[in-house]
Amino acid sequence: MRLLKPSKGLIGVDITSATVKLLELKQCNDNYQVESYAVRPLREGAVVERRIRDMNDVANVLSRAVEHAKPSTRKAAVAVPASAAITKTLQFPISLSEDEIEERIIAESDRHIPFPFSEVAFDFHCLGPAPFDEEQQQVILVACRQQGVSQLTETLERAGLEPAAVDVETFAMERSLAELHRQLNVDSDPNACVGLVDIGANMNAFHVVRGGHIVYSRDTVFGGRQLTDAIRDHYSLSNEEAGFAKKYGGLPDDYHEKVLNPFLETVVQQVGRSLQLYYTAARQHEVQHIVLAGGSSVIPGLAERISEDSGMSVTIANPFQRMRVNKRLNIEALTNDAPAMLTAGGLAMRVGL
Incomplete structure (x- = not known):
């Protein structure tokens, strides 16, 4: 059967191993408006390696996210993993x-x-x-x-949404990256190479984007959960307490030296290694700028460390920077969550196709 096509007014739904994210966009002339959004945590094991293992649990979490966001439409787009x-x-x-x-x-x-x-x-x-x-x-x-498409669309339906489009994660990300490219000063060259470092809960993905398309990718099994685990183990906290402390602070004075700095150094080394492997693979186009995405990209000091090590300017992703935002939304909260919303945002951008 053919994949589903979108209609007008669209919610992008991104289901990862750690969270469910939804974001609604409306077309406004030649731009978009963010109408609603929500991010909700998932129980560990409900989604494994981007595949749903507990549909009821995921659908319930998504339903609560919809209830919180109060979107103006029920039409939703979702993506299969690349x-x-x-x-x-x-x-x-x-x-x-x-x-x-x-x-x-x-x-x-x-x-x-x-x-x-x-x-x-x-x-x-x-x-x-x-x-x-x-x-x-x-x-x-x-x-x-x-089977993979049916599982995703059934999850949407159980959460009270209407499946309107099924995409591939890569294509959704490329739409968000096209919006980010308009914000970057890379010699005004549409074919300039940009490195995207997407730090999720369990994976650190490195992509090189050129001409609006991802031309190189490398995944590493290392993400923000490793920092949560390090906080938990070093300070004898529960997983929930460690996650809260990572996000909101309040840890002892030795946190930066004993826990945070080793994590940052590992991420910096991985980015350097990914760049090295990209050039070793006979890639002729030099990366000119790095964009950080994912929930852990906003960790204080990370962008500065990567910039210092790579010699490049580093930007934290916000694909919604140029967009209008519904007045009822908290812009500060949206900005904080934006780096992790590339896939959800790219899916919602299908409203303009």
Whole structure:
């Protein structure tokens, strides 16, 4: 079956191993307005490696997030992990219509998709004429298992939302990154390379973005939860107490030296290693700027340490900086949560497509 398409007014829903995040955008002329948003923690084990293990628990948390956010629409977009999707660029005669392209993809599915077509959800987008053959057109094909799509859409429905679009996390992030690129001063070059360091609860993802697309990625199993665990172990706290202290402070004087600095040093080393591996992979385009994203990107001192080590300017992500914000929202809270909202924001940006 084809992946779902969006309608007007949209909520982006991002389900990770640690949190459920939702953000609603409306189209306002050539810009967006943030209408509502919410972030709610998930029980450990409810989502493992971006896959839902306890649908009831996730749906209940999402339902509470919806109740808190009070969105003006129930239409929602969600994304499958990039690791669960297959993306290919195909070529077809320029004369073929979209219906004819769909028929060809179905007929030739065994050439492009490595699992039975009866189990597949797919979509495609025509990119225009092929660069070296005007009689051919390029088409990007995205496919994943229907089971993964059904699990996500059912979770939305159980939370009282209406599935309006299913995307891939990579594409959602690229939309947010396009908005971030407009905020950066990178020699006004649309093809300038930007490094994105996304520090989640369990994973540290490094991406290089060029021309609006992610051209290199590297994941490391290390994230903000390691800092929470270090606080818990060093000060004999519960997980909840450690998480609260990490976010709101109040720890003893030796916190920076004994706990925080070793964590920051590990993150800085990982960023340096990721840059080194990017250049070793024969990548010719130099990274000119680094953007920090994820819930742990706002840890005091991290941006400065990475900038000092890399020699580059570092920005903490806020894809909503240029957008209007509904007056009922707390702008300070939205700004604090914004670095972790790239996927949710990118999904909601489909309202303008």
